[in-house]
Amino acid sequence: MELKSSHKSYNKLIWPVYLLNGFNSISFAGIIILMVPLSSLIWPGEGYHALEMGIIMTTLLWSSSVSGLIFGRLIDKYSRIKILMFIAVIRSFCMILLGFAIAGQGLLTWGYFFTVVLIFGTFSGGSYPAIVSLSNDIVPLEHRSKFFGYFSVMGSIFMMSGFLISGSLVQFGLWRVYFVGIGFAVLLSGLIFYFIVKEPKRGIQNKELQAILMDETIEYDFKMDKKLMRKTMLSRTNIAALIEGIFTNVFLGSLDMIILPYLQTPPHNLSPLITGLFVVIFGITGRVIGQVILARFSDKLAKHKGVRRIYFIIFSLIGGSITFALMFFIPIPYLTPAEGADIMLFFSLPITYMMGMLILSSDAISSLYGVNQPPVLQEINLPEGQGQIISWNQFLENIGYGMGPLIAGVFISAFGQNYQVSAIIITIFVIPGIILWLLSVSWYPQDIKRIKEILKERAEILKVRKESKQEL
DSSP states (O other): OGGGGSOHHHHHHHHHHHHHHHHHHHHHHHHTTTHHHHHHSSSSSSSSHHHHHHHHHHHHHHHHHHHHHHHHHHHHTOOOOHHHHHHHHHHHHHHHTTOOOOOTTTTTHHHHHHHHHHHHTTTTHHHHHHHHHHHHHSGGGHHHHHHHHHHHHHHHHHHHHHHHHHHHHHHOOOOHHHHHHHHHHHHHHHHHHHHHSOOTTTTTSSHHHHHTTTTOOOOOOOOOOOOHHHIIISSSSHHHHHHHHHHHHHHHHHHHHHHHHHSSSSTTTTOOOHHHHHHHHHHHHHHHIIIIHHHHHHHHHSOOOOOHHHHOOOOOHHHHHHHHHHGSSSSSOOOOOOTTTTTHHHHHHHHHHHHHHHHHHHHHHHHHHHHHHHHHHHSSSSSGGGHHHHHHHHHHHHHHHHHHHHHHHHHHHHHHTTTHHHHHHHHHHGHHHHHHHHHHHHHHHHHHHHHHHHHHHHHHHHHHHHOOOOHH
């Protein structure tokens, strides 16, 4: 990709990634959200098989995490476009296969779902690292938060739409239509992505390399070795971000485990429908504010001083956790199950909007984490290490995220369903992340300087190569 392409809107170059991510989000989340109805399909007339369905869910998350480590190395060596297309083909094939499952066969049907979900998860782990690596060479640094904001918002919109579509189809017995339909949608979005998005040169967005890489005959072909890995990928800021991801995602993974039963069980008794509407209305609004408006603000302030992104991350951890904990101290009225299912009654209560504003604020502030962390990691890693560092981070974050529901469940049980105490304790898990990012404020400029020096050396090497070719 030539430098002149950076004068175009980057969205004109990469827009199909939003479509691909959207349908990937529906397919991934759809498997999770349909755990209860799938259990009924596998064991008709029986109660919910929590253990067996939990194994499927854990398999989905863990296979994705582990496979990401393998995909990370491939992403840094080969075409990101081809890898993402390959992943889309396998994932679409798996979704279609789920649509042809034979229902009602007990463990035989469960084994079929388990096998297909294992394959699906294995080929899910490389998607996000590949997209982050690709964006590093298409999206200018000063627009990175905005890009990840759009990326997240589109994923959320598609996911929420997927919840409504999947729930409706399954309710009318059309679960096969859902799986086959989403399978073809993933394949179609993968083909659109493959034929429209062009593979950019690695390093083209790095200012130190742009001038030399404008020459179409020059390619950035440097590879990561152990010595360079220790020098760059194991820098202090990288290590801090990797460790922090575990603690922060324990907190993030526990949120639904605490807030949903708090609202839906006695004495509040809100119905799942009202809970869903409440979270979607205020949560999506908060995410749009955070992932679009505040993301633009992040890019603007970080344009000339990248360390400001770390300040935004610290603010998001502090503000997001405080506003989350405050939700449990809003005096929600005690409702009967009938009252908890009355939409007009619930949305006529002034206290509904007070808690709604806290959810909106929490999601908006917390969004600053997701739109600023990837650009921070991109800036302190070489072009040939982008996929690998994101896959490491994804692996550790998923470990923390998977531990969140378990830890939240332990606290809720230990404190006799006291959600206020449990929420306060869960927020403590963000403290190590805050401390690590505070330490990174002084490390980050040094780590950026190290990367810039290496890239300047690489630019000189590429310049010598160019001159040698001209002499020949």
